Amino acid sequence: MDAPEPDTPFAAVSAQTSRFGRMYQAYLDKSTPFTTYRWAGTGVLFLLFMLRIFLAQGWYIVAYSLGIYLLNLFLAFISPKFDPSLEQDEGMEDGTSGLPTKEEEEFRPFVRRLPEFKFWYSATKAVAVGFVCSWFEIFNLPVFWPVLVVYWLILFCLTMRRQIQHMIKYRYVPFTVGKKRFAGGSK
Known part of the structure; x- marks a missing residue:
């Protein structure tokens, strides 16, 4: 198919859409340093x-689906980008491993599978879609909500247990609290 003529309505709509896309991306880029405010906005939307x-006493399947998706995002957020168990298996062949096992080995910082900004952006979009879905009767499927809550809690506990065991086994911590400070001393 040939490119649209510049004077066709499709070209005008395309130009306007790309203009709005650039403006939207500019606002996203400006919001990047304001982590607390971004997450506060997402929290308000979630509330x-x-x-x-x-209040509506319905749309439990939408809430359950949102919970599963947010759990999946959170697990990707606290997981390393390069799985140490796979690197260790590959490392056994060439004698190297992904994470340092001794003090004299090189320190490699924790790199997330899902960066914070993408985590926030995906979570915000998901909550917004869930909120919109909660206004359409087609998504209000009749379910016994306590079963969904119990199933989600069991799923959360099992996946977090597995993730914590993985973190302990390969000695990584996905969170940093402040900057590390070294005691000043003479050499």
Whole structure:
């Protein structure tokens, strides 16, 4: 198919869409350093969604689906980009491993599978989609919600247990609290 003529309505719509896309991306780029405010906004949106579910007494399957998706995002956020168990298996062949096992080995910083900004962006989009879905009766499927809550809690506990065991086995911590400080001393 040939490119659209510049004077066709399709070209005008395409130009306008790309203009809005650039403006949207510029606002996203400007919001990057404001981590606390971004997450606060997402938290408020999530509370509005939960309030909607609570007051409407329905759309439990939407809330459950959102919970599963957010759990998946969180697991990707706290997982390393390069799986140490796979690197260790590959490292046995050539004598190297991904994470240092002795003090004299090189330190490699923790790199997330899902960066914080992408985690926030995906979570915000998911909560917004869930909120919009909670206004359409087609998504209000009749389910016994306590079963979904119990199943989600079991799923959360099992996946977090597995993730924590993985973190302990390969000695990595996905969170940093402040900057490390070294005691000043003479050499």
